[in-house]
Amino acid sequence: MAGSMLMVVSACAPTAIEPPVADVRAVARGKAAAVRLGCGACHDMPGVGWPKGTIGPSLAGIGDRALIAGKVPNGEPQLAAFVRDAPSQVPESGMPAVPMTSSEARDIAAWLRSLRD
Numbered sequence: 001m002a003g004s005m006l007m008v009v010s011a012c013a014p015t016a017i018e019p020p021v022a023d024v025r026a027v028a029r030g031k032a033a034a035v036r037l038g039c040g041a042c043h044d045m046p047g048v049g050w051p052k053g054t055i056g057p058s059l060a061g062i063g064d065r066a067l068i069a070g071k072v073p074n075g076e077p078q079l080a081a082f083v084r085d086a087p088s089q090v091p092e093s094g095m096p097a098v099p100m101t102s103s104e105a106r107d108i109a110a111w112l113r114s115l116r117d
Contacts, residue, residue, distance in 0.1 A: 022114045030111030033104040039083075042095070046115055056095060061117035069093045080109035 031047065034040070040048050042056035065074050069090040072078050078089070084105040086095035100108075 022110055026107045026110035027114045028111075030104075030107035030109065033100065034108050034111060037098060037100055037104070037108075039098075039108075059112060059115055061115060063113040063116040069095070074113070076106070076109045076113055079112055080105040083108050083112070 031045075034045060035048055039045060039059075040051040040053055042053040044052040044054065044058040044060065046058075046060045062074075068074050068079055068082050069086070071090045072082055080102070082089045082095075083098065084100055084102070085097040086093045087097055
């Protein structure tokens with residue numbers, strides 16, 4: 001009986017939620033693409049010294065945010081679609097569509113989701 005009670009109690013113990021393991025190569029390509037495409041003109045990007053735009057929100061900790069632009073679930077496919085064409089995802093967003101390949105968008109999303117507080 002005591003053994004089964006211990007099992008029940010331990011089954012209810014909280015477990016840490018681990019973020020998904022990111023593909024480190026995609027993360028590196030995503031950061032490089034964000035720099036090359038000029039995302040820093042509007043956003044302060046962690047690990048990027050210049051520019052540090054202030055028109056858009058800082059991207060620090062974006063991987064911990066539940067929603068993108070307060071509207072879209074922060075999953076990698078949704079984030080990739082948002083960085084490529086924000087107006088199609090959140091029309092009231094001030095972020096413009098940014099010409100990039102779908103591969104660049106996926107890599108940028110991987111990098112952004114790796115940015116955690």
